Amino acid sequence: MAQLVKDFLNGLWKENPTFRAVIGICSALAVTTAGQNGIAMGLALTFVLTCSSILVSLLRNIIPSKVRIPCYIIVIATFTTIVDLFMKAYFPPLYQVLGIFIPLIVVNCIVLWRAEGFASKASLPRAIADALGMGLGYTWAITLISLVREVLGSGTLFGINVMGGATHWVIMMLPPGAFLVMGILVGIMNMISRKPVKKTHCH
């Protein structure tokens, strides 16, 4: 049990995919213009990550190691398409905002990183704990980025006016704002944990 809690917390902070491992950045920068986008994107990724990890962990003794990557890719692509279809059917406005970044979950490094690096060697409960931790770690991270950009860019929090029109810095809504906010937040996380990330997990 202690092990499961540790696996779960690992993704939330110590190896947080966005701020500590710095992977899967594309969607973290692209869709983070409003709080609800961050939450929706995060939950979509958490779903794909958890389902894929469950299958990869269950099939870990069946899949021959030489074809494991193609197998993982098919599994991940299947769950990504399911999310894509269900979002299109039930949340069309959100689907329109997140656009191409929902199908792009299939190449999000976080998913393959956890499938290949953790779930393929772990028991089912541990794989689930890890996937949920990583998914929710990603979710809070990009929601934070979204909220910073939303407050500074349009003066609102989840669409509610909080700044009384004091901040309407358009640059925060544009690509440069995404990079700057991300850089500063990674810096702040480095200060909090007193251990700067020197390199990313991605190639």
Added chain:
Amino acid sequence: MLKDLFFIIVSTVLVNNFVFSRFLGHCPFLGVSNKTETAVGMGMATTFVLTMTAVAAYFIQSFILEPFGLTPFLQIVSFILVIASLVQLVEMAVLKISPALYNAFGIYLPLITTNCIVMGVALLIPQKGYNLIESTIFGLGAGLGFTLALVLMSGIREELEFSDVPEALKGPAIVFITAGLLAMIFLGFTGLAPL
């Protein structure tokens, strides 16, 4: 006709640069932009794969997915599998044909499958309704834009090695801030080409 192709190139390389404005391909952008030499190699390899993917995506979309009505639920699976196999094929072919070329950029090939810029281009082509030539140019432009971003960044990072960066910002953090400044510069290209 030629004018349209020219605009596609200008648009993908400068105005809507895939790294700075479309937010695609950030993993290699952070990972292999330490040295200019590796950046050029990675850029070349990606451009090559992107151009081929664009052609492949066009054919799959218009001759298999669309005629049989499979787009909504098999597009993602088929594109990712085609990209993965294409990268493998290119790697084997390059190794066979020219070991020298393989040494120059072959080692980057396996990393390209999970580069979201490739999948992004494949998904954008049907959305934009491009024909075969336009698709090819779109893929090529995306690759050139990616190479440009990577080489610019690597040049700056080589200098950054010698500068006094605050402790907390060392590593990816300062790269993001630099990328933010570069993205501002690229905003200046807005309006250069009608989409």
Added chain:
Amino acid sequence: MNQYMRMIVVLVIISLVSGGVLALSYEVTNPRIQEQTQQALQQAVLKVIPGAEKIQTVEKEGMTFYIGTDNQGNKKGIAFKTTGSGFSGPIEIMVGYAPREGKLTGIEILSMSETPGLGARIKEPDFTDQFKGKSVNDEFIPKKDVKVITGATISPTAVANAIKSSLAKVTKIFPVGGDF
């Protein structure tokens, strides 16, 4: 089992299961997706033709027109779709047109991917309302007779241009002052 056979069998089974699951989820979600698109379209048409309650669809010269009628069957106006090329992708616009008066009756942005807080404000009534009652013979030149959004000129210009160029075609099919 032979090692290669095993690889092939595993891959084939996984692909088949994946295909099956996807076809099934498509069957489940497709009616709902169709309904959503239909609904969005209908709402937009009713919004851009004031007083319309029912919609009739007609095809003319390769374009689709939605004729809005009230409950008594009186024709209230025509709506049609047009697409402009915005800053970061296509902008789909539903335009309402009253041929008898030669005026626009309203526009509605159906889909777009413009920058939030900037170009995306073309969706707001502040921008769209200015097209209500605008004569089809107007120039549709941004900053002249079309108000733009501070800091964003590309998206409003795209909307204005798309409407202007589609009107050139539509007014030939349904001339000003004529019936429809």
